[in-house]
Amino acid sequence: MTLRLYLLQRLTAVLMVPLIIAHLVTIIYATHHGLSAAEILGRTRGSLGWATFYGSFVLLAAVHASLGVRSVAADWTPLRSAALDALMWLFCLALVLLGARGVYAVIAT
Amino acid sequence: MVHRISGVLLACFLPLHFLVLGLAIEHAASLDRFLKWTEEPGVRLIETALVFVLAVHLLGGIRVLLIENLAWRPGQKQIATAVIGIAGTVAMLFLLLTL
Amino acid sequence: MSDVIAVSIWRGRDDGRYVDYKVPRLDSQTVLDVVTYVQRELDPTLSYRFACRVGVCGSCAMTVNGRPRWTCRTHVGKVAGGGRLELAPLANLPVVKDLATDMTQFFEKWQRAKGNFSPSKTRNDPVVQIRPSSPARVVVDKAIECINCGICYAACDSVRWDPVYLGPAALNRAWTLVNDERDASNRERLAAVAAVGGCHSCHTHQSCERHCPQSINPTASIAGLKRRTVRAYWSGELE
Numbered sequence: 001m002t003l004r005l006y007l008l009q010r011l012t013a014v015l016m017v018p019l020i021i022a023h024l025v026t027i028i029y030a031t032h033h034g035l036s037a038a039e040i041l042g043r044t045r046g047s048l049g050w051a052t053f054y055g056s057f058v059l060l061a062a063v064h065a066s067l068g069v070r071s072v073a074a075d076w077t078p079l080r081s082a083a084l085d086a087l088m089w090l091f092c093l094a095l096v097l098l099g100a101r102g103v104y105a106v107i108a109t
Numbered sequence: 110m111v112h113r114i115s116g117v118l119l120a121c122f123l124p125l126h127f128l129v130l131g132l133a134i135e136h137a138a139s140l141d142r143f144l145k146w147t148e149e150p151g152v153r154l155i156e157t158a159l160v161f162v163l164a165v166h167l168l169g170g171i172r173v174l175l176i177e178n179l180a181w182r183p184g185q186k187q188i189a190t191a192v193i194g195i196a197g198t199v200a201m202l203f204l205l206l207t208l
Numbered sequence: 209m210s211d212v213i214a215v216s217i218w219r220g221r222d223d224g225r226y227v228d229y230k231v232p233r234l235d236s237q238t239v240l241d242v243v244t245y246v247q248r249e250l251d252p253t254l255s256y257r258f259a260c261r262v263g264v265c266g267s268c269a270m271t272v273n274g275r276p277r278w279t280c281r282t283h284v285g286k287v288a289g290g291g292r293l294e295l296a297p298l299a300n301l302p303v304v305k306d307l308a309t310d311m312t313q314f315f316e317k318w319q320r321a322k323g324n325f326s327p328s329k330t331r332n333d334p335v336v337q338i339r340p341s342s343p344a345r346v347v348v349d350k351a352i353e354c355i356n357c358g359i360c361y362a363a364c365d366s367v368r369w370d371p372v373y374l375g376p377a378a379l380n381r382a383w384t385l386v387n388d389e390r391d392a393s394n395r396e397r398l399a400a401v402a403a404v405g406g407c408h409s410c411h412t413h414q415s416c417e418r419h420c421p422q423s424i425n426p427t428a429s430i431a432g433l434k435r436r437t438v439r440a441y442w443s444g445e446l447e
Contacts (some may be wrong), residue, residue, distance in 0.1 A: 002402070002404060002408065003402045003408060003438070004441075006408035006438075013174070017167070058127075065120045065123060068116045068120060069117075072113060075366070075369035076369065094124060095123060095124065098124055098127035099127045113411070172412075176412050176428075176431055177412065177435070
């Protein structure tokens with residue numbers, strides 16, 4: 001990994017630490033206060049706060065996971081630079097799109 | 110190595126997680142059915158394992174950040190073992206709190 | 209304790225096979241003694257390297273029961289549990305013959321990491337005063353005792369997985385020079401260790417630190433290089 005990828009990996013990791021803790025707390029809260037689709041959506045629909053929280057979470061996770069996958073692929077598969085970058089971008093795009101769709105799904109009214 | 114495997118597992122799980130959430134767009138009913146399914150004990154176990162994997166990856170990542178940025182301290186392997194222990198505890202807490 | 213050791217030794221090149229020998233066990237015996245016995249008494253065609261036999265040169269490094277060690281400093285009692293030993297050449301390097309490896313790539317990477325000193329003064333300048341207690345020198349002294357035995361290189365997962373990775377020894381040496389105020393080529397050195405295959409490929413597994421017979425910690429040195437290169441990046445000195 002070059003310096004930029006390395007830095008990005010460490011930065012997204014650090015930024016995600018508080019988000020993950022918040023996410024786990026949210027899940028524990030949700031389990032106690034209603035876990036049906038209607039109840040969950042009742043809390044998230046139309047919320048700018050949740051949109052921001054989960055929107056950034058999706059972006060950070062997408063970048064971090066794609067960089068990690070690139071590292072693993074570089075070490076454990078015969079793929080080399082151009083193919084590795086392609087894999088990384090593909091995976092990142094997939095996560096961003098799926099994640100954005102998921103966030104939209106629970107936020108949009 | 111644990112850190113790497115846990116990362117790969119999480120990377121596999123994440124797209125599925127996003128897909129399920131996307132169900133809420135038009136298929137609120139299927140989201141409900143899915144949520145009902147997650148109350149099954151077998152699924153609970155998988156969820157707990159998932160949280161364990163997440164905790165392991167998170168704490169392993171913090172270990173890397175510490176080694177790379179703070180002064181060296183001997184006995185880091187012991188710390189790593191303690192970290193796995195904490196990860197296990199976190200997973201157990203999750204199981205208990207959501208039971 | 210039986211008085212015979214069953215030793216399996218790698219014979220051949222990269223493709224070869226293990227051959228079994230029986231060596232009498234002695235009270236004070238190192239793995240190097242075992243190899244020497246095989247070559248002198250059982251099979252003169254066995255090829256292996258050694259020099260000082262007292263743990264200061266690093267020539268006798270081999271894979272002993274799966275781990276890279278100095279054979280002259282490995283007491284048989286410590287590794288031949290059950291009277292069995294398996295000896296192979298150092299990992300991650302091409303095999304010349306039997307237990308001898310080709311260290312060319314190891315030293316090439318040393319050069320690529322700019323592990324060589326570049327003077328900044330001439331003989332007519334006053335001698336630079338470097339106090340051993342100065343923080344930079346303390347850092348250097350912790351990592352300076354490397355004798356290029358190759359054990360860290362053989363133990364490293366990233367070296368095994370990534371053919372262009374410079375490796376712990378080369379990067380460790382680069383770190384000692386980065387902290388040497390007399391050196392003149394730190395700009396090129398930081399660029400060299402920040403390139404593809406440089407310090408950022410280290411995954412902090414710490415196998416190097418675990419196996420180094422000189423108690424050097426290349427992981428920490430490489431972490432230092434990571435911090436230094438990031439700092440240089442932010443201040444615009446790099447890339």
